[in-house]
């Protein structure tokens with residue numbers, strides 16, 4: 001039996017900070033309203049040059065340094081995101097190229113804010129089945145690009161960022177112990193973001209393609225989402241902890257999707273677990289959707305909140321509706337990476353981009369040669 005251990009983790013947050021006071025200059029709101037209703041003080045916003053793929057790449061590169069795995073050894077890359085650059089190529093393929101992960105399969109996963117936990121569970125099962133030896137699971141979002149900045153009900157909630165973990169197979173018991181994945185499409189209209197909106201077929205009309213949306217931005221019924229979230233966080237944590245053969249007393253830390261402090265406090269009450277056992281960084285990051293759990297995990301490790309042999313629970317919930325939880329035994333101490341080693345490891349990504357450009361160029365040359373030889377064949381005829 002193979003076990004899938006988390007052996008690397010990394011996160012990336014854009015430099016630009018947008019505070020509640022900044023928002024109060026954009027829409028009719030206040031720092032006090034936002035903070036008391038959500039626990040959010042500020043969030044990060046991607047720069048013009050940053051995309052979901054560049055954020056994801058930064059997080060993955062950091063996680064691979066901690067894991068001490070060369071990108072060419074990576075078997076699988078999963079990017080959980082609701083804000084891909086394209087439907088295809090997937091953001092995961094762009095990350096694969098930036099990393100130079102030449103042997104990896106890569107795909108995006110769409111499960112909104114539950115996407116990271118879905119990806120973790122799928123990657124762990126791929127390792128446990130022997131299909132792959134390792135996998136990089138990334139949650140990455142540029143939510144700022146899909147918000148209606150005039151809608152004070154949604155634009156105050158979200159932010160940008162990325163987090164990643166590296167999973168590796170081992171015969172040592174531990175790692176991802178149990179997962180629960182759930183969905184309820186009947187609640188899809190509570191929280192939605194249209195994807196297909198270009199070139200509407202004239203006979204269908206724009207209403208069809210916009211699914212009733214006024215714009216191509218996030219729409220949400222906050223109160224309904226709140227009720228749904230508090231229910232499923234508690235239920236899915238309990239179910240997954242039981243599946244792992246543990247009790248809530250065995251759980252050292254719960255890293256929930258960082259949507260709202262009040263959702264987490266209500267879930268803690270339902271679970272009868274002190275709220276201090278939930279890790280929160282929503283105050284400084286806002287809701288980064290699929291990226292929020294891996295970013296919070298990295299911050300929790302940085303804050304010394306996880307020790308070897310601790311049981312940690314990840315729990316996500318969001319659009320779909322989807323929800324998911326995983327129990328992980330945190331049992332691998334990362335190697336100490338020196339500054340020089342770290343910098344040297346980053347050089348390989350520059351080299352990977354160089355190789356990628358060369359491959360693109362050689363494809364163009366091949367195509368030009370093929371065109372010109374076809375032309376000559378045509379001349380012969």
Ligand code: ACO
Nearest residue numbers: 029033037113152153156222223225226259260317318319
């Ligand atoms: N500033 C000031 N007033 C506001 C703002 C704002 N930013 N937004 C709404 N209001 C007003 C409303 O207009 C309303 O005014 P009214 O009473 O005059 O009509 C009043 O505040 C109350 O509005 P509600 O929407 O009922 O406020 P509520 O207490 O429910 O708080 C909130 C709203 C914070 C969005 C809450 O419902 C919530 O947190 N829901 C969960 C949302 C969430 O976490 N979504 C993401 C989860 S899934 C995922 O991550 C994709």
